Amino acid sequence: MMQTVRVQLFARFRDLFGADLIEVKVNAPATVRELRDALVSRNLGPTALLTRSRIAVNNEFAGETTPVSAADEIALIPPVSGG
Amino acid sequence: MIELTRDPIDFQALTERVRRPHCGAVVLFLGTVRDLTGAQVTVALDYEAYPGMAEKKMAEIEADVRRRWPVGEVAMIHRLGHLEVSEISVAAAVSCPHRAQAFEACRHAIDRLKELVPIWKKENWADGTSEWVHPSAESGTRNAE
Numbered sequence: 555m556m557q558t559v560r561v562q563l564f565a566r567f568r569d570l571f572g573a574d575l576i577e578v579k580v581n582a583p584a585t586v587r588e589l590r591d592a593l594v595s596r597n598l599g600p601t602a603l604l605t606r607s608r609i610a611v612n613n614e615f616a617g618e619t620t621p622v623s624a625a626d627e628i629a630l631i632p633p634v635s636g637g
Numbered sequence: 638m639i640e641l642t643r644d645p646i647d648f649q650a651l652t653e654r655v656r657r658p659h660c661g662a663v664v665l666f667l668g669t670v671r672d673l674t675g676a677q678v679t680v681a682l683d684y685e686a687y688p689g690m691a692e693k694k695m696a697e698i699e700a701d702v703r704r705r706w707p708v709g710e711v712a713m714i715h716r717l718g719h720l721e722v723s724e725i726s727v728a729a730a731v732s733c734p735h736r737a738q739a740f741e742a743c744r745h746a747i748d749r750l751k752e753l754v755p756i757w758k759k760e761n762w763a764d765g766t767s768e769w770v771h772p773s774a775e776s777g778t779r780n781a782e
Binding site: 562564565566569603606610613614629631632633634635636637 | 668684685686687689690691693715726727747750751752753754755756757758759768769770771772773
């Protein structure tokens with residue numbers, strides 16, 4: 555069974571996709587690792603930057619085994635540069 | 638006290654805000670827009686945040702600083718939007734009874750902010766091009782300040 559999760563985009567990713575939110579189909583249930591693989595395999599951006607980016611689930615940096623679902627607030631966090 | 642703002646940062650008001658009678662030391666850090674990165678000339682920066690998470694991370698850093706040092710008050714403000722060279726992008730102010738504590742606590746606050754808070758800057762170079770800054774491990778040193 556598949557589910558559609560929504561991923562918020564920022565900075566270079568938002569410019570690349572011309573959108574601040576994308577929908578990604580992943581298995582249900584799925585983990586952060588599976589979501590990352592889905593992003594890479596669908597050519598959603600430069601693989602090197604994707605690999606260096608973190609994924610946040612519900613406003614917290616998530617580990618690779620953290621589950622993701624359609625109900626979660628998910629964001630792709632490229633390396634930060636505030637300050 | 639933490640804040641994201643699109644308005645200019647009033648660092649004098651911020652400094653006053655952390656002063657306490659029992660604190661003999663106040664340390665203020667200001668990050669300002671620098672005109673040179675290596676040989677490249679910056680004319681302006683654009684900052685954006687993932688606001689909800691940025692505020693959450695800043696609040697966690699504030700709590701961490703309070704746990705680790707005898708802080709009278711700690712305040713961090715990050716500005717968002719378009720900033721010209723020399724404008725203040727970030728300010729951190731900490732008061733403690735003594736100066737060593739205040740320096741350490743303020744250093745910790747700004748270091749963690751730069752490491753953990755989802756805020757990004759876009760360089761607008763003098764040649765008209767622009768690029769988001771996403772430091773890699775290798776370029777981390779060059780982009781560290």
